[in-house]
Amino acid sequence: MALLQISEPGMSPEPHQARLAVGIDLGTTNSLVATVRSGSTAVLPDAHGRPLLPSIVRYLPDGRAEVGYAAQARQADDPKNTIVSVKRFMGRGVKDVAHIESSPYDFVDAPGMLQIRTVAGVKSPVEVSSEILRVLRERAELSLGGSLSGAVITVPAYFDDAQRQATKDAGRIAGLNVLRLLNEPTAAAIAYGLENAAEGTYAVYDLGGGTFDISILKLTKGVFEVVATSGDSMLGGDDFDQRVFCWAVEQAKLPPLSARDMRRLLVKAREAKEHLTVHGEAPITVKLSTGDVVDVSLDTETFCSITQTLVQKTLGPMRKALRDAGLSVEQVKGVVMVGGATRMPQIQRAVGEFFRRDPLNNLDPDKVVALGAAMQANVLAGNKPQGEDWLLLDVIPLSLGLETMGGLTEKIIPRNTTIPAGRAQEFTTFKDGQTGMSIHVVQGERELVSDCRSLARFELKGIPPMVAGAARIRVAFQVDADGLLSVSAKEGTSGVEASVTVKPSYGLADADVERMLRDSFEHAREDTHARALAEQRVDGQRLIEATRSALAADAKLLNADEREAIDAAIASLERLLPGTDHRAIRQAVEALNRATDEFAARRMDDGIKRALAGRKIGSL
């Protein structure tokens, strides 16, 4: 047994206990949670020892939700209330969803993102996803014996801003402190790279249940750098099931099916697909509610031919990513396969032929993303000393821009730009006396705005009347480390500054998130106040620790007065922490943040100077 540490009065105990942090792979078909414990990374199984959680949520008449295997078992009986593959609906409208005619759900086309009417009320995909995340959070907390300090949630690299924002909101509603949204192929590259001490240029081919990503990374010691990424956020293993389903309907000459029968046959189609991974032929046998019996057999050759166009669809993004990276196939040292759908032999073959080398399959394609996310969470939580951690440089997958005259797109931040990224552009008025300007933010590669995804529209008002062309409106884009965008605009010439910051319209308003948070606590029968208090305490404690370690390292950057102000802010927060007023704690946290603003900026400058000094000495 370890000896108890006794610290001097007034000194914080060092080394502090590792913060509990997890990586979550929120998949289309299955979700997982993993963590780093005493140096080794592992997926956390449920009470029955099962590592995967099927990403299926079934709503019950009393408002509760069943998640995972229990929901999966009832999907054919209760298709309207059992949501599968909800990831496909994140940040999407009804018109965006493929095969909507064969979806059993009762869709509500809400502005921005679709919703689904269930027996427990109308649910947003964000709420459905948060149910899955909550189960994983509870699993982790039970297994690790404490509340989580933070989580990294993975998203497809090709997810656009709306889909990312929706995922982050789902995390918040599930009661998680989302440390970072991490791209799935990047997470896989971390796990693969660290496991194999890989160096050089690698491609990650990630075909999941509903999304396809291809990322090209440069791995060097201590640095993971994404050079280019491409993909298709509407292509995955589900589409292969769909092809098998359609083939079976045609073979058995079935009339239009009810929602239940549809789900039954889809489940069988998926089983057949999985069976064909190791067998040459798969039976599809199902008795429908109409009395019709489907009894057909699918062989490998037919399966390959009905899914050939899907396999082909992954080749275009591969070529594009290579072109964007300025690389030829020969320069790629290895191709890491990720996602359950890469088990299909025709995928393995196509990738092998394209890259002219055998794909790398030495990591479990279902788990590698969660493991990489857990490793990154461990770093972000500050559990690894500097020097043993790594630098991760990722990019945005799609260009961000504005609508200009004539419905054309003006790109402000091009795709494959390393994040965080920021760029500003000046625009002017085109009419005399124009006092407003409408700003339309879009994402995509096409020239016409109508072919890109609309992220947000807002109006800059209060421009002083001037002649056309005299106003200077500066529109600034900022993409953070999660790949999330915020936009602000301001008029500069007049000294009158109008400024507005927007969150993309596909994301939820903060008020919506608050409401969902409240609802979810009611259903989970958690005490909202207790939860808020616990969160504020964790926040406050974290900030005190961070400030103390900053002071220990760089107190020399402060004069006596500045030091005193920070110490006072720490003391007042520390006094409030044991209390029960979460608002007061929050205010003290904000006060400490303000008190350390200037200190933080100086520390950053100092860090850069040190980095440069080190470089000069090193290169002498």
Next chain:
Amino acid sequence: MQMQNHFELFGLAPAFAVEADALERSYREIQSQVHPDRFAHAGDAERRASLQWTTRVNEAYRTLKDPVQRARHLLELQGVDVAFETNTAMPSEFLMQQMELRESLEDATEKKDSSRLDLLRGNLGKSRLSLQQEIAEAIDAKKDYAAAADLVRKLQFLDRLDEEIDAAYETIE
């Protein structure tokens, strides 16, 4: 702290002929100090400062890595405006050559001839490289910034053609 130029940020001497390895090393060293991943568990103040710095460092790195942007930045430091947007005057010989290349590109796209696209790209690569050498000489050795500005405008023309070749590959795939 607001630095005047991007070269200073990376501790490099301002020159068109920049040593790619030194730039990359310096970029990574700075990033490892300021990147948001270092501050994920820190307070708001540090996270904000980190975001601002990383954004600035990324933008500076992107500018210095790209030959056209790097040259433009160097010329701006010398008070020379490259005026991409307003000055489109080009020697007629150069323009003729560009038109021929574009016709050839259109033709290859129509015929879905990817090997001709490969050839076009290969030749373009050589032209770009030799233009870059001329720019290096004009800026670093001769300090003839007006001549350099003309060359940079040419290089930008070629870069656009390169983008069009990318688009052509996508069209024929």
